Amino acid sequence: MTAAPAPLKSIVIVGGGSAGWMTAAALAKAVGETCAITLIESEAIGTVGVGEATIPPIRNFNQRLGIDEATFVRETQGSFKLGIEFVDWGRLGHSYFHPFGQYGAEFDSVPFYHHWMRAHLAGEMHGPIDDFSMCWAMAKAGKFAHPSPDRRLIQSTFDYAYHFDAGLYAAFLRRYAEQRGVRRVEGKVVDVSLRGEDGFIEAVTLDDGARIAGEFFIDCSGFRGLLIEEALHAGYDNWQHWLPCDRAVAVPSERGAFTPFTRSTARVAGWQWRIPLQHRTGNGYVHCSQFVSEDEATETLLANLEGKPLADPRTLRFVTGKRRAFWQKNCVAIGLSAGFMEPLESTSLHLIQYGILRLLALLPDTAMSPLLAREYNAQTAREYELIRDFLILHYKASERDDSQLWRYCAAMPIPDSLQYKIDHFRAHGTLVAEPQELFANPSWIAVYLGQGIVPARAPALAQMRGSVPVAERLGQIRKAMDDAVAVMPSHGDFIARHCAAPPLSA
Numbered sequence: 255m256t257a258a259p260a261p262l263k264s265i266v267i268v269g270g271g272s273a274g275w276m277t278a279a280a281l282a283k284a285v286g287e288t289c290a291i292t293l294i295e296s297e298a299i300g301t302v303g304v305g306e307a308t309i310p311p312i313r314n315f316n317q318r319l320g321i322d323e324a325t326f327v328r329e330t331q332g333s334f335k336l337g338i339e340f341v342d343w344g345r346l347g348h349s350y351f352h353p354f355g356q357y358g359a360e361f362d363s364v365p366f367y368h369h370w371m372r373a374h375l376a377g378e379m380h381g382p383i384d385d386f387s388m389c390w391a392m393a394k395a396g397k398f399a400h401p402s403p404d405r406r407l408i409q410s411t412f413d414y415a416y417h418f419d420a421g422l423y424a425a426f427l428r429r430y431a432e433q434r435g436v437r438r439v440e441g442k443v444v445d446v447s448l449r450g451e452d453g454f455i456e457a458v459t460l461d462d463g464a465r466i467a468g469e470f471f472i473d474c475s476g477f478r479g480l481l482i483e484e485a486l487h488a489g490y491d492n493w494q495h496w497l498p499c500d501r502a503v504a505v506p507s508e509r510g511a512f513t514p515f516t517r518s519t520a521r522v523a524g525w526q527w528r529i530p531l532q533h534r535t536g537n538g539y540v541h542c543s544q545f546v547s548e549d550e551a552t553e554t555l556l557a558n559l560e561g562k563p564l565a566d567p568r569t570l571r572f573v574t575g576k577r578r579a580f581w582q583k584n585c586v587a588i589g590l591s592a593g594f595m596e597p598l599e600s601t602s603l604h605l606i607q608y609g610i611l612r613l614l615a616l617l618p619d620t621a622m623s624p625l626l627a628r629e630y631n632a633q634t635a636r637e638y639e640l641i642r643d644f645l646i647l648h649y650k651a652s653e654r655d656d657s658q659l660w661r662y663c664a665a666m667p668i669p670d671s672l673q674y675k676i677d678h679f680r681a682h683g684t685l686v687a688e689p690q691e692l693f694a695n696p697s698w699i700a701v702y703l704g705q706g707i708v709p710a711r712a713p714a715l716a717q718m719r720g721s722v723p724v725a726e727r728l729g730q731i732r733k734a735m736d737d738a739v740a741v742m743p744s745h746g747d748f749i750a751r752h753c754a755a756p757p758l759s760a
Contacts, residue, residue, distance in 0.1 A: 270295030274588025350704025353389030355412030508561030
């Protein structure tokens with residue numbers, strides 16, 4: 255009888271930052287007692303980290319690690335996020351809100367938004383669907399509180415995420431990981447040794463001559479893809495023809511309005527982010543170098559800050575897309591080494607998180623079954639593609655034609671998978687989605703309606719429910735929302751009471 259393959263005894267992570275230390279922390283929690291985990295990083299190599307905005311699944315990641323929320327927010331100079339306000343995306347002078355949570359409250363077998371859509375198209379309901387988002391009601395009032403666990407209350411209909419300093423988050427997780435046995439090695443990788451018989455990685459060599467061997471390697475080396483691309487030649491799918499922005503100028507500024515939401519403002523050649531933290535505001539201009547120079551982009555960013563800049567602007571260069579293989583031989587790429595989806599919907603840390611969780615679910619033993627890599631690659635590729643289509647929607651749906659970028663986006667062909675979804679919503683008000691989609695129906699509704707894709711008619715079933723007192727129910731929902739928001743603390747007061755960060759030392 256053949257002996258079963260042995261479990262892994264050593265895992266080597268190349269690269270730190272959010273990707274490296276999130277991976278190290280999760281592995282330490284899951285297998286740290288039986289497997290040696292080594293992380294290699296160099297203080298001489300900077301990380302991409304800026305003020306980071308996230309989406310609600312990050313809460314599950316922290317909870318899985320047993321991290322206390324108040325401690326985490328305090329240690330990372332964090333704040334709370336109820337969604338994203340999109341300014342000037344659909345057209346100049348117009349804004350809408352992408353909330354973390356549902357619209358309204360369900361009062362019939364037909365979904366709320368079907369009833370709202372029928373009333374809106376019939377001229378019985380004026381104003382945007384934002385008016386029925388608990389997240390937006392809180393956000394525009396500058397309020398925050400945790401959702402209620404009582405599903406009967408309107409306060410249970412929203413979700414939330416965080417803004418935080420990505421560098422402080424990496425440092426926080428480093429402490430967590432090292433306390434659980436992860437070994438950090440300082441140094442730059444200068445050589446990758448491959449086994450002759452199968453091309454697997456067997457060791458990396460550092461600039462001081464040290465050789466670090468391992469059974470399994472995780473590439474968190476950033477855009478460079480030191481292991482997955484330079485050593486294993488996984489290949490890369492370039493999506494710039496759909497998502498043309500390829501640069502970002504970033505700069506922190508003095509803290510302005512302490513809003514519980516991220517803001518994305520469309521500019522002539524891209525868009526500007528605003529991320530409020532306790533100690534500063536993070537700002538950046540994501541743009542297409544084909545349509546604006548770096549100097550012009552920097553000037554635009556600096557001219558649109560709410561407060562004084564706290565550092566010199568820096569430019570990041572990227573190519574939107576993904577690896578053709580995320581898991582190649584005995585190496586998995588996580589973070590920027592796996593691919594890059596521009597930060598329009600705050601998916602960067604989510605892709606790291608789910609890359610890690612997927613790896614834990616499919617973690618190999620020393621037999622390194624190719625079936626595991628095949629499934630990992632298939633799931634991860636599909637996740638990237640679904641997020642890609644949602645991001646493309648923002649650019650394609652804009653009615654702007656005031657600059658080269660927006661005219662390019664209006665004319666560009668889009669994936670058939672996205673066009674099919676748009677066609678369904680435009681014709682019938684129906685939402686087409688796959689079960690594994692990250693962005694659920696409310697997210698698609700927000701962008702469709704917020705950027706001018708209005709159905710020709712409401713779904714048929716809603717038109718057949720004439721006996722439902724829709725106007726009365728909508729009025730009750732609006733009053734419940736107003737009453738709930740009125741008694742909530744402000745975002746600043748909530749943080750001051752529960753998770754205020756100490757001043758940063760000079």
